[in-house]
Amino acid sequence: VQLQASGGGLVQAGGSLRLACAASGHSFNSYTVGWFRQAPGKEREFVASINWGGGTYVLESVKGRFTIFRDRAKNTAYLQMNSLKPEDTAVYYCAAQLLGGPNNYYMASAYGYWGQGTQVTVSS
Secondary structure (H helix, E strand, O other), X not given: OEEEEEOOEEEXXXXXXXXXXXXXXXXXXXXXXXXXXXXXXXXXXXXXXXXXXXXXXXXXXXXXXXXXXXXXXXXXXEEEEOOOOHHHOEEEEEEEEEOOOHHHOOOHHHEXXXXXXXXXXXXX
């Protein structure tokens, strides 16, 4: 499975972006898909995940602002980001195929496939 993340960009605080994670080579509709982010000098951080049944987890600090969802027909998962803040600035990565059990959804090391990352910059 190859993952292609897109949709990043430069936006002012309070603005919105929608990130997309498109899969090719194999359907990933049965996989858990996760979004992570990494800011300069910081570790990669879990943002949100969605499992094959549509169940989601979202980082507490982005709840109410970020929504993860998937379009099975397009083999694509999305991260809708609203009310963006400067502290949301990071490279955002999508990942798929959760290994080791459903409770590992927040662990970057638990995912088998990764996209290349897309830069999100929020100006104040």
